[in-house]
Amino acid sequence: MKSNFLNALSECVKIDVGIPAVQVAIATFLVVSALAFWSRTQISLPGNRWFTYSTLAMLWWLAAVGIELSVSALPCKVALSQIAWLGIILLPTFWCFFLYEYAFSKKVPLGLVWIGAAFLPSVFLALVMTNAFHGQLYGAGTRLIDDGIKSYTFFDHGPLFFILISYIYLIIVGTCAVAGGALLKASPAVRSFFVKLFMTTIIPVTANILYVFYGVSLFRTDPTPFSFAASLTLVVWLIVSDRWVDVRAISRDLLFYTSPDLVFVIDVDGTLLETNLAAKAFLRSQQSDGGSLSALxxxxxxxxxxxxxxxxxxxxEVQNGDHHYVARAYPISWGEGQTLLGWTVAFVDVTMQKRYAARAMTAERVQAQFLATVSHELRTPLTVINGALGLLNIHPSKLTAEKSTHLISLALKNSAILAKLVNDLLDMQKLESSEFTLNLEICDVSDIISGAVASMETFKYKGNVKLRFDRKPSGVMILADKIRMHQVVVNVISNAIKFSEENSVVEVCMNAEGDTVQITVKDTGRGIPAGSEEKVFGQFLQVDGSDDKDVYGSGLGMHISRQILSQHGGTIGYASELGVGTLFTITLPIKSDAASGA
Incomplete structure (x- = not known):
């Protein structure tokens, strides 16, 4: 025997399509059908499948509502109302899932899909379809009411109805939270899009609240399915009209709002109409809160x-603090030859370009200085070596032993100068390419100084310049690369000798104070002019850069020394007085835990 539900369906044989409400339902059904077909083709749309499922649930609901409105038998109306609950339960769920994936570009968790789209709807639908046995959805008071124009159904809502409504409102609250959260997190470039997203969600919520709590109806039936259809249609219209997911439109907004350049929109009188975020921050830094832009x-x-x-x-080009900008202005009008409405003014930040240009100019200057220095410094010793060897080769028999010894000495001395130049260039290349490594060990500072002084005893760049170092068994220990630290001390001592007068003394001293040790090298030479530190420690630079100077070198020794000391945690500086001399001071940290055991 057929159940009450199937008996009721068997009575739904006469459908009156002349009823206005039915015609509206049919029209809405056709519109939503078109939306369903369209959504299936939008594969790139985030949440595409849930949007499609929403339209299918909407079609189910509309079909049930439309047929219910067109029939007159009460059992048939109740049966169709029960059938509609499948769409009523699933539609807000699918819509919530669509908004989640669309707004956050993340998949809905699988567990939530199984609970929200399968398990709970199955349980609720089973309870709805068995209403004839328990009467908890529609009670015995459900009846037809004839108001003289058209009969409609009065449903006697039971506890199950309010449980289902509560569940649906819980989903709706979650949907509003998703839409609202997306709105709050949205960047200014797409915020208007998320405002529309939120508003379309509110439309069916508002319609349902008005129906359930205030009895507002459409053709004496629930307006919610029609309002959902309106929301779906609005979504599609906004998408098709390039207001939501058009990458070009969003990218244009992103360019405006996220550009690091300052962008202002003003009218013809200079009144500020709009700014991007960078311009807003700039105005705040200038403490401008809407005053005249011309006064900035x-x-x-x-x-x-x-x-x-x-x-x-x-x-x-304008400058504001450390930043440089180049102004660009674009007129705003309805078209060519039309009245000027205002300007879009952009200040393009060219700070980095200017810095790179300055670096390029500096690099070019250093390169030119390098070529000039190397060619000059190579030419002088090579000329001496070539001349000495030439004389030894052409007239060996005519040269006295003393003359031959002198020529050989000149060749050896200038060969050493060439070797020093080449070594400096190699060290400089390693420092700039991060290939410069240190082999650190515990060293006695006094041993390093003694070794450097001993190696310089034979350095006869100028006549009768003496070195003085009173070695004291200090036991002052440092953590250092012994070879590199020897190189530093030799560089400073050789520099002092080269710039000392004949028959003078270069004094080397060591003094430990606190947790540092100072190595000083003092000469009585010509001194260094004030403000020459960049030349003293720069690359390929010498204090005396003239062609007739009497002291030659790569101009790298002191620069390399400073770099080596920096890697040891040390420093180098000098104090000088013209005509009196110069005192160079090297400062290094003492290895305190090794000093006690030395």
């Missing part, structure tokens, strides 16, 4: 020129 210190003249002459000033 750095960029104000650009706005003043536009409002008074409709042209940019002759000087387009």
């Amino acid at each position: 210190k750095s960029i104000g003249p650009v706005f003043a020129s536009l409002t008074m002459t409709a042209k940019l000033p002759d000087i387009l």
Whole structure:
């Protein structure tokens, strides 16, 4: 025997399509069918499958509502109302899933899908379809009411109805939370899009609240399915009209809002209409809260020129603190030859370009200095070596033993100068390419100084310049690369000898104080002019850069020494007085835990 539900369906044989409400339902059904077909083709749309499922649930609901409105038998109306619950339960669930994936570009968790789209709807639908046995959805008071125009159904809502409504409202609250969360997190470039997303979600919520709590109906039936259809249609319209997911439109907004350049939109009178985020931050830094843009210190003249002459000033580059900008202005009008409405003014940040240009110029200058220095420093010793060897080769029999010894000495001395130049260049290349490594060990500072002084005893760059170092058994220990530290001390001592007068003394001293040790090298030479530190420690630079100087070198020794000391945690500096001499001071940290055991 057929169940009550199937008996009720068997009575739904006469459908009256002349009823306005039915015609609206049919029209809405056709619209949603078109939406369902369209959504299936939008594979790249985030949440595409849930949007499609929403339209299918909507079609189910509309079909049930439309047929219910068109029939007159009460059992048939109740049966169709029960059938509609499948769409009623699933539609808000699918819509919530769609908004989640669309707004956050993340898949809905699988567990939530099984609970929200399969398990709970199955349980609720089983309870709805068995209402004839328990009567908890629609009670015995469900009846037809004839108001003289058309009969409609009064449903006697039981506890199950309110449980289902509560469940649906729980989903709706979650949906609003998803839409609202997306709105709060949205960047300014897409915020208007998420406002529309939130508003379309509110439409069916509002319609349902008005129906359930205030009895507002459409053709004496629940307006919620029609309002959901309106929301779905709005979504599609906004997508098709490039307002939501058009990458070009969003990218244009992103360019405006996220550009690091300052962008201002002003009218013809110079009144500020809109800014991007960078311009807003700039105005805050200038403590400008809507005052005249022309009064701003750095960029104000650009706005003043536009409002008074409709042209940019002759000087387009402006500076504000450490930043440099180049002004660009684009007129706003309805078309060519039309009345000017305002300007879009952009200040392009060219700070990095100027820094790179300055670096390039510095690199070019250093390269030119390098070529000039190397060619000059190579030419002098090579000329001496070539001349000495030439004389030894051409007239060996005519040269006295003393003369031959002198020529050989000249060749050896200038060969050492060439070797020093080549070594300096190699060290400089290693320092710049991060290939310069240190072999650190515990060293006695006094041993390093003694070794450097001993190696310089034979350095006879100038006549009768003596070295003085009173070695004291100090036991002052440092953690250092012994070879590199020897190189540093030799560089400083050789520098002092080269710039000392004949018959003078270069004094080398060591003094431990606190947790540092100082190595000083003092000469009585010509001294260093004030403000020459960059030349003393620079690359390929010498204090005396003239062609007739009497002291030659790569101009790298002191620069390399500073770099080596920096890697040891040490420093080098000098104090000098013209005509009196120079005192170089090397400072290094003492290895305290090794000193006690030395």
